[in-house]
Amino acid sequence: MIVGEQKPFDEVWEMVKGHKQLTVFGCNTCVAVCHQGGNKEAEILASLLKMRATQEGVDIEIVDGGIERQCEHPFFESAQEVLKESEAVLSLACGIGVQFMAQKYKTTPIYPALNTTFLGDVQEDGYFTEKCQACGDCVLGVTGGVCPVTRCCKRLFNGPCGGSTNGKCEISKDIDCAWQLVVDRLEALGKIKDYEKITPVKDWSKDRAGGPRSFKLEGF
Amino acid sequence: MEIKTDSKLEKILKSGQMAVTSECGPPRSSDPAGIIEKGEMIKDHVDSINITDNQTSVTRLCSLAACVHLKLKGLDPVLQMVVRDRNRIALQSDILGAASFGINNMLCLSGDHQSFGDHPSSQNVFDIDSMQLIQTATYMRDEGKFLGGDKIKVPPNMFVGAAANPFADPFHIRVPRLAKKIAAGAEFIQTQCVYNLDKFEEWMKGVCDRGLDEKVFILPGITPMRSVGMAKYLSKAVPGMDVPDDLVKRLSGVPKDKQADEGITIAVEAMQRLKEVKGVSGFHVMAIEWEEKVPEIVERAGLYPRPEVD
Numbered sequence: 312m313i314v315g316e317q318k319p320f321d322e323v324w325e326m327v328k329g330h331k332q333l334t335v336f337g338c339n340t341c342v343a344v345c346h347q348g349g350n351k352e353a354e355i356l357a358s359l360l361k362m363r364a365t366q367e368g369v370d371i372e373i374v375d376g377g378i379e380r381q382c383e384h385p386f387f388e389s390a391q392e393v394l395k396e397s398e399a400v401l402s403l404a405c406g407i408g409v410q411f412m413a414q415k416y417k418t419t420p421i422y423p424a425l426n427t428t429f430l431g432d433v434q435e436d437g438y439f440t441e442k443c444q445a446c447g448d449c450v451l452g453v454t455g456g457v458c459p460v461t462r463c464c465k466r467l468f469n470g471p472c473g474g475s476t477n478g479k480c481e482i483s484k485d486i487d488c489a490w491q492l493v494v495d496r497l498e499a500l501g502k503i504k505d506y507e508k509i510t511p512v513k514d515w516s517k518d519r520a521g522g523p524r525s526f527k528l529e530g531f
Numbered sequence: 532m533e534i535k536t537d538s539k540l541e542k543i544l545k546s547g548q549m550a551v552t553s554e555c556g557p558p559r560s561s562d563p564a565g566i567i568e569k570g571e572m573i574k575d576h577v578d579s580i581n582i583t584d585n586q587t588s589v590t591r592l593c594s595l596a597a598c599v600h601l602k603l604k605g606l607d608p609v610l611q612m613v614v615r616d617r618n619r620i621a622l623q624s625d626i627l628g629a630a631s632f633g634i635n636n637m638l639c640l641s642g643d644h645q646s647f648g649d650h651p652s653s654q655n656v657f658d659i660d661s662m663q664l665i666q667t668a669t670y671m672r673d674e675g676k677f678l679g680g681d682k683i684k685v686p687p688n689m690f691v692g693a694a695a696n697p698f699a700d701p702f703h704i705r706v707p708r709l710a711k712k713i714a715a716g717a718e719f720i721q722t723q724c725v726y727n728l729d730k731f732e733e734w735m736k737g738v739c740d741r742g743l744d745e746k747v748f749i750l751p752g753i754t755p756m757r758s759v760g761m762a763k764y765l766s767k768a769v770p771g772m773d774v775p776d777d778l779v780k781r782l783s784g785v786p787k788d789k790q791a792d793e794g795i796t797i798a799v800e801a802m803q804r805l806k807e808v809k810g811v812s813g814f815h816v817m818a819i820e821w822e823e824k825v826p827e828i829v830e831r832a833g834l835y836p837r838p839e840v841d
Contacts, residue, residue, distance in 0.1 A: 465615070465641050465655070469662035469715075470708045472641045473696030473723055474770040481770035482644045494701050506704065507711050512619065512663045512678060 312432075313341040313405045314439045315348055315425035317356070324363055326422045327401055330371055334397040335360065335424070336390075336412075337377030338404035345439050348403035348425050350377030356403065356424060381408025387415065394419070447517030447524065453505065455496030462489035468510040535672070538635035538690040539607035540579040542840040543813075544719060544748040549806065550813030551834050552609065552721065552750060553825050554581040557592035563600045566592070569822045570601045576829040577816065578837055579636055581609040581721070585616065588648025595625055599632045609692065610634050613642025618658035619667065619678055626668055630687030638692040638721060639664040662715050665693055669716030691716055695749075696723035697734035698773035706737040713747050720747055721815040724754040724765075727773040728804055735810050744810030751805050754817045755824060756794035759783045795824060795831070802832035 317323075327333050335357040343349025357375035364371045376393050378386045381404035387394070394400065394412075399420045402409045406427040413421045429441035444461045450468070451458060460466050464482050471490030474481025478491045497503045515521070532545040543550045553576075555569040570580055580601060584594040598608035610629050612622060629637065641661045645653050659667065667678055668691045675686040693712045697705050709720065725731045731751060738744055756762045759782040766774035778797065785793045798816075805811050814834070818824050829835050 464644050465660070466657040467641060467660045467662075469660055469711060470704065471699065471701070472661075472771075473694065473699045474643075475700045476770045477700060482646050488700070490704075491701055494704050507707050507714070509662060509666070509711060509715055511666070512659050515658060 312344055312430070313407070313427060314345050314429050314431045314441075315342045315405050315427045316345075317347050317352070317403075317425055318423070320359065320363075323356070323401065323422075323424055324360065327360065327399060328364070328367075328369055328371065330399040330420075332372045332398035333360070333374075333401055334393060334399070335373060335375040335401045336381070336394070336403065337375070338381040338402070338408045339377055339379045342403065342405055342425060344433065346437070348405070350375075353377050353403050356401070360401075377403075382411045384415075444518075446513075446515075447521075448514055450510070450513075453508070453510065454493045455500060455502070457489055457492045457496055459489050459493065462487070462492070468513065470506065536635040536688045536690045537633065538579070539840055540609065540636055540719065541690040543578050543838055546838070546840065548838045549834060550579070550748070550750060551577045551829055551837065552579045552581060552813070552815045553577040553822070554583060554815065554817040554819075555597075555822060556583045556586055556820070557594065557597040559589070559591050561592065563592065563597065566597045567600050567604060570604060570606050572822055573825040574604075574606050576826040576835055576837065578813075579607040579609050581611055581638060581815070584611040584613045584640070584642065585648070586643065588615070588643050588645045588650070590649055595629055595634075598629060598634050602632050602634055607636065608634055609636040609638050611638045611640060612664060613640045614657055614659055614661055614664050615642030615645065615655050618656050622659070622664060623667065623671065623677055626671060626687045626689065627683075630689065635688060636690045636692065637668060638694065639668065639717070640694055661693065662712060665691055665712060665715040665717050673716075690718055692719040692721060693717035694722065695720050696771050697725075697731055698723055698727060699771040702734075705734060706741060706743070709738060709747075710741060710743055713743060717747060719812075720749045722749065722752045723771060724817065725751045725801060725805065726765075726778055727775050728801060730773060731805070732808055735808050739810045748812035749810055750813045750815040751811060752815045752817055753798050753802055753828070754819060755798040755821065755828060756782060756790070757821060758787070758790045758794070761794075795828060798828055799831040802828070802834070806832070 335353045337350035337353030339349045353375045357373050361373050378390050380386045401422045401424050403424045409421055409423045430443040431439045431441045434440050446460045464480055475488040480486040480488050553573050558565040582594045582597040585591055594611050598610045601608040639661045645655050668689050672686055672689055675683050695709050762774055762779045762782050765772045782790050816825055
């Protein structure tokens with residue numbers, strides 16, 4: 312899923328304080344799982360902004376709302392009215408949702424309340440970790456199910472660098488060495504001999520390097 | 532053995548003699564005087580001189596330009612190239628540029644992560660990895676082509692080296708990783724600083740058991756300790772560095788003003804022991820910002836005078 316983190320409150324306030332009306336709008340799927348951008352978080356953020364407005368004597372009408380997903384047209388039906396009447400929207404969606412709304416409501420400013428941080432999993436309640444960079448050419452089949460593009464700080468494809476120490480990365484003791492994980496996993500799978508196969512240079516044209524990507528299904 | 536390039540390092544190694552390389556870091560300045568001075572200081576005592584490539588991710592005068600300065604003085608530079616800062620277009624371009632000045636050695640490295648350096652908010656590149664850079668350089672030389680497939684009219688002629696760290700984890704993958712670098716085309720290896728001689732010898736045994744010493748020239752890295760403080764710092768703060776407690780104790784037992792001398796003696800003793808180890812083809816003496824001690828170390832290790840080659 313997509314993980315995001317709320318921007319510092321002061322940064323959010325600076326973006327929106329000049330408006331007379333603002334809709335704080337949640338996205339109740341991915342970013343709700345990480346408790347940053349769901350409809351409940353939208354309600355809380357709206358309250359905080361109202362308090363700040365009162366404290367600073369700023370006249371701004373703030374309402375809150377939300378839908379299940381800000382990245383697909385059908386979900387917007389229930390919120391058409393409130394969004395059309397909004398002077399500005401503070402979206403708690405990921406960067407995809409913010410852009411989708413900006414494209415949909417051509418003259419309404421849509422502000423991001425979140426920094427979209429990564430594609431990750433839920434290791435445990437409240438703990439999310441990055442697992443995929445959507446490079447467009449998955450290598451997990453040869454790396455034992457551990458992604459070197461995402462999890463190696465140097466994106467190495469052919470083994471651990473000289474900084475791997477006690478299973479940790481040279482840049483931080485809090486980061487696992489991806490290649491230690493790959494090696495452990497290849498051993499568990501009885502495939503450690505495969506380590507010596509050289510992975511050739513990668514085709515990054517399938518990554519963001521090739522420009523914005525799209526995918527169209529025939530017959531839809 | 533077939534000599535492929537005009538590299539002095541290649542000629543000495545392939546003649547069966549022990550090679551000695553050293554390493555100089557370029558200045559954080561546009562003035563090349565410092566690097567030329569360092570080169571002149573050690574040139575009679577080493578065969579080739581590595582020039583580091585923005586080591587520890589701190590911005591410096593570029594490795595290629597520094598190599599050109601040494602080459603113009605008649606020295607044999609080793610162009611260090613990290614894959615952190617340049618994509619395959621820039622790396623291949625710099626290989627051509629180096630070859631155009633008659634630079635015939637390169638060392639392929641990943642590079643320290645930029646979070647250690649002076650621009651921690653910079654983007655990193657890592658378009659290819661160090662293994663793939665070895666492949667790239669040998670492919671350009673042997674096939675006369677760019678990675679993209681186009682022909683190179685006059686291919687660059689490089690003696691291609693790589694690094695190895697026998698002390699990093701996981702240890703049991705370190706010999707296979709060397710094998711992989713050799714398969715990618717590495718012809719010489721300069722290792723991480725060796726302080727734990729027992730562990731280095733254990734790694735070398737694994738290397739020789741697989742016959743890898745027949746396929747590549749291995750130059751263990753030697754860095755003299757200047758003080759007990761340096762030894763403690765290296766053992767605690769530098770990932771992938773193995774400094775045994777005995778060595779720290781030995782330095783601690785010496786008065787402060789004698790610790791540097793003791794550090795030199797320890798380095799010389801290490802070289803004397805490792806000279807006898809099967810598969811060791813020379814030494815890479817990295818006296819960090821202490822280049823003036825390189826001649827003494829080489830002489831005391833019994834590796835002076837250096838051989839002459841055509």
